[in-house]
Amino acid sequence: MKEKVLIFRPLRKEDIDELHELLNNLSERAKLFFHPHPFDKKTLKELCSSERDHYFVLILDGKIIGYSMLRLFHYTVPSLGCCIRNGYENRGYGTLLVRWTLEEAKRLGYKEVILHVYEENKAARRIYEKVGFKIIKRNDEKKELRMSITL
Numbered sequence: 231m232k233e234k235v236l237i238f239r240p241l242r243k244e245d246i247d248e249l250h251e252l253l254n255n256l257s258e259r260a261k262l263f264f265h266p267h268p269f270d271k272k273t274l275k276e277l278c279s280s281e282r283d284h285y286f287v288l289i290l291d292g293k294i295i296g297y298s299m300l301r302l303f304h305y306t307v308p309s310l311g312c313c314i315r316n317g318y319e320n321r322g323y324g325t326l327l328v329r330w331t332l333e334e335a336k337r338l339g340y341k342e343v344i345l346h347v348y349e350e351n352k353a354a355r356r357i358y359e360k361v362g363f364k365i366i367k368r369n370d371e372k373k374e375l376r377m378s379i380t381l
């Protein structure tokens with residue numbers, strides 16, 4: 231069988247149309263779990279020139295199938311977010327993308343990464359627990375967990 235080519239790299243302006251399509255075609259359930267910013271092209275263009283935050287794509291055989299981010303929100307500890315293209319879930323790509331994004335965080339000099347995840351987001355929680363994130367706070371009202379990992 232032909233070897234699959236996976237590329238992880240920072241988001242570029244030339245990715246905007248494809249990322250826009252990926253984000254807007256996420257399932258309705260995925261959109262409930264993943265709403266880091268508006269999914270319009272103007273916003274995506276602005277992300278490419280962010281001076282503090284980091285946005286990445288995962289490319290499989292020339293097609294963007296994953297998107298991840300490390301955002302500071304004016305703090306010093308970056309917050310991780312990620313999604314996998316509709317139809318490409320449950321093949322291990324989310325785990326690879328999270329692991330790669332954490333390596334990138336380490337390379338950028340961060341010592342810790344945090345995230346927020348909805349309690350019922352089982353697939354995301356499974357990945358985060360698998361790679362070593364620990365629950366540091368529960369928000370019972372929002373049914374959300376805050377997790378952290380030391381790099």
Ligand SMILES: CC(C)(COP(=O)(O)OP(=O)(O)OC[C@H]1O[C@@H](n2cnc3c(N)ncnc32)[C@H](O)[C@@H]1OP(=O)(O)O)[C@@H](O)C(=O)NCCC(=O)NCCS
Pocket residue numbers: 259260261263264311312313314315318319320321322323324325326345346347348351352353354356357
């Ligand atoms: C969360 C997401 C990134 C996972 O990507 P993925 O490529 O499907 O992840 P993987 O295949 O690497 O791993 C998924 C894991 O969850 C498990 N899983 C999937 N659905 C599950 C469920 N309903 N209950 C329990 N475990 C589940 C899988 O078995 C797998 O675990 P394993 O590797 O031990 O077998 C993807 O589903 C997604 O984009 N979701 C919408 C956006 C989102 O929720 N982002 C996270 C915001 S915090």
